[in-house]
Amino acid sequence: xxxxxxxxxxxxxxxxxxxxxxxxxxxxxxxxxxxxxxxxxxxxxxxxxxxxxxxxxxxxxxxxxxxxxxxxxxxxxxxxxxxxxxxxxxxxxxxxxxxxxxxxxxxxxxxx
Amino acid sequence: xxxxxxxxxxxxxxxxxxxxxxxxxxxxxxxxxxxxxxxxxxxxxxxxxxxxxxxxxxxxxxxxxxxxxxxxxxxxxxxxxxxxxxxxxxxxxxxxxxxxxxxxxxxxxxxx
Numbered sequence: 001x002x003x004x005x006x007x008x009x010x011x012x013x014x015x016x017x018x019x020x021x022x023x024x025x026x027x028x029x030x031x032x033x034x035x036x037x038x039x040x041x042x043x044x045x046x047x048x049x050x051x052x053x054x055x056x057x058x059x060x061x062x063x064x065x066x067x068x069x070x071x072x073x074x075x076x077x078x079x080x081x082x083x084x085x086x087x088x089x090x091x092x093x094x095x096x097x098x099x100x101x102x103x104x105x106x107x108x109x110x111x112x
Numbered sequence: 113x114x115x116x117x118x119x120x121x122x123x124x125x126x127x128x129x130x131x132x133x134x135x136x137x138x139x140x141x142x143x144x145x146x147x148x149x150x151x152x153x154x155x156x157x158x159x160x161x162x163x164x165x166x167x168x169x170x171x172x173x174x175x176x177x178x179x180x181x182x183x184x185x186x187x188x189x190x191x192x193x194x195x196x197x198x199x200x201x202x203x204x205x206x207x208x209x210x211x212x213x214x215x216x217x218x219x220x221x222x223x224x
Contacts, residue, residue, distance in 0.1 A: 032210050043116070043202055043215030044155075051210050090154070098143050098162070098206060100213055104154040 002027045002095045006103040013081045014111050021076040021106050023091030032094035033074045035065055037087050038105075044090060050074060061085070081110045115139075118203050118216035126224055131190040133219050135203030142208055144186035146170075146178065149200040149218070161186055193223045 003026045013019045025031055032051055036044040048059025055067045065076050076089060091103040119134035137144065143162055147155040147170075157170030159178040167178050175197060179187045186205075190197055200220050204213040 034212055036212075036215075041121075041218070041220070043217045044204075044213075046212040046214065049210070049212055094210065098208060099145075099157065099160065102155045104152070 002093045002101050004033075004091045004093045004101060004103040006089075006091055006106045008106050009104075010107045010109065012109045012111060015083055016080055019076075019078050019081045019085070019108065019110070021089050021091075021108060023074045023076065023103060025072050025074060025091075025093050027093060031067075031072075031074075033065075033067065034092040034094070034100065035059065035063070035074075035076050036090045036092060036102075037061075038090065039087050047076070047089075083110045083112055086110045116203055116205055116214050116216040118201075118219050120219050121217060122220050122222075124222045124224060125190075125193050127192075127194055129190075129193045131193050131221070131223075133188040133190075133201055133203075133221070135186045135188070135205075135216055136184050137186075137205040137214070138184065139205065139207070139214070140183065141205035141214075142183075143206045143213075144180065145204040145206075145213060146176075146186065146188045147202045147204065148172070149202055155202065158188065195223050197221065198223045 005024050034049045035047040038044045050057045050067045058064045088105045092100045116137045145160040146158040161167050161180045177189045202218045203216045206213040
């Protein structure tokens with residue numbers, strides 16, 4: 001069965017520093033991977049996806065993610081964090097039949 | 113832009129009541145999903161639907177049912193509400209293929 005794991009419940013980063021939110025996956029076949037962000041009292045917003053092609057995927061709000069097949073990872077990155085990036089981030093993998101399986105989420109705190 | 117609209121942002125009901133949560137999408141998406149989100153548990157899939165009149169059980173269907181009479185509308189029904197159904201409920205839709213799911217802003221439901 002497909003699955004994703006987000007090993008950190010919370011990540012703290014100083015404003016202006018680079019940030020990384022970690023995700024590892026387990027799939028049979030080709031992985032189709034997603035990152036979503038959730039702001040307080042809102043639904044999830046799509047940030048980016050990896051289907052095939054370049055290992056570095058660029059998405060919304062300056063975020064990017066690096067797909068690493070040998071390490072089965074899909075870490076979310078941003079070169080310079082903003083306080084407004086503070087939110088809950090979900091990694092996800094496409095399951096069979098268009099379903100998506102979500103990780104438990106990582107809360108990102110950007111400290112001013 | 114895809115818009116997924118959930119009829120209520122906040123809802124308070126009493127145990128034993130029959131509760132209806134409505135979701136409408138405007139992008140002619142085939143697939144629609146209902147999740148509940150609880151702290152520490154991430155998103156859990158309740159029911160989903162690939163077409164009008166079709167429904168499939170997700171991971172936690174007990175105590176819930178759904179209705180999809182029109183393509184754009186997917187309703188979640190709590191047959192007899194219980195306090196353990198207090199949660200944030202999220203609706204999502206997607207097209208076929210490898211696109212992301214698009215989420216509504218959620219309904220925060222409290223069962224007293």
